[in-house]
Amino acid sequence: MNSTKRAYNFNAGPSALPIEVIQKAQEELVNYNHSGMSIMEMSHRSKDYEAVHNDAIARLKSLYSIPDNYEVLFLQGGGSLQFTMVPMNFLNSDQTASYILTGSWSEKAFKEAKLFGQIREAASTKDNDYRNIPALEEIQFSQTDSYVHITSNNTIYGTQWKDFPQTGGVPLVADMSSDILSKPVDVSNFGIIYAGAQKNLGPSGVTVVIIRKDLLEKANTNIPTLLKYSTHAEANSLYNTPPTFGIYMLGEVLKWVEEKGGLEAIESNNEEKAKLIYDVIDCSNGFYYGHAHSESRSLMNITFRVSDENLEKQFLAEAREAGFIGLNGHRSVGGCRASTYNAVPYETCKALADFMVAFQNKNS
Structure with missing residues (x-):
């Protein structure tokens, strides 16, 4: 859990709202x-x-x-x-x-x-x-x-x-x-x-x-x-x-x-957040792999799998224990999904990226 006692919220919807608005x-x-x-x-x-x-x-x-x-x-x-x-x-x-x-x-x-x-x-x-x-x-x-x-x-x-x-x-x-x-x-x-x-x-x-x-x-x-x-x-x-x-x-x-600077600034921030996670997937040598083709990847919903099914279950369980919420893929397809909507902070995405790297290092 992060220092403000807020969950790392990757829910697909209803999803994170800006803390300032709440x-x-x-x-x-x-x-x-x-x-x-x-x-x-x-x-x-x-x-x-x-x-x-x-x-x-x-x-x-x-x-x-x-x-x-x-x-x-x-x-x-x-x-x-x-x-x-x-x-x-x-x-x-x-x-x-x-x-x-x-x-x-x-x-x-x-x-x-x-x-x-x-x-x-x-x-x-x-x-x-x-x-x-x-x-x-x-x-x-x-x-x-x-x-x-x-x-x-x-x-x-x-x-x-x-x-x-x-x-x-x-x-x-x-x-x-x-x-x-x-x-x-x-x-x-x-x-x-x-x-x-x-x-x-x-x-x-x-x-x-x-x-x-x-x-x-x-x-x-x-x-x-x-x-x-x-x-x-x-x-x-x-x-x-x-x-x-x-x-x-x-x-x-x-x-x-x-x-926050309007839609141009929001888009730039969304690109930076998504890149944190996609880079981990792309640099994992197949430990993680994405569902979407690279040219069609969403900046809002990052869908991926862990190469071993048992490790995937372990990944999701350990992520929940670490305060990451909503990382399970949709019930119809399974896998993992990080929904990085506007209100999901950069720091939350960085925390997930770091967790993913640490999990791979521990289980490779």
Whole structure:
């Protein structure tokens, strides 16, 4: 355990939050802004809460330089509900959408979309056990597609898009749940970006949707009210009671990103953190080996194995004893995974790298 008695938290989600944000929330928890109430107790129609709500939207727009022709929505249901909302709003039974399969979450999105219209695999790396992102020239979609869907980062397999496909007039829809806010992104290249908050944005319970306004005008109307993006856009995400505390926390995380120097600085820090661990894997002479191909490696989720299965179990057990949390790979694939999201400190990644070297030296 480190000197501040905080765990070395590599959980894949819900995941580490900036300690500065947690401490500020602790200070304000009982009496927010001299109101005599916690932010959790306030009406979502109150001036105090609306200021928090609107400030969070404004900060996200500023950090990403989101153009004026986009709406920022705060929804619920996680990224998984977006697997349904996207096709429900934008795919009719006589239309086709293209999905690029790069892991379990894109598979789940693909499965949901089948309920609404015709679905095409524009590319897939499943035959390669999702070890890489498809080359851009491998992607096949039609200009008549309703949209093209990707998952920008794959938490289970540890792969991440470095360059996004250019889809021309076809809206590109991206599930960015596990790498949103981790680097600069040109939002204008996308029709829709959605993300559950519980990796880089804040606690679980909030889903951010960034959507181009012209798409709202083209969306299906004969669907339930709460599942229409337009319902939430017209009401500034206040049609029903939003997850107020989660949005407050999200706003504080955005302030923290600003204080750290913005998305360029966050990306640089993420590269340095991931390099610590990848270097140990690459220099281990096969004692450790990664799942993802080097050109597709994720900066958010580092997936790897120990060459001997019994040693792998010992590695995970000793890591837990040393205060490292969340290093087990996803239950569907096993192995090891270090999720190095924005709020995971450099020192935590350095501690893991040192532990990995020491473990190898002791067991080689």
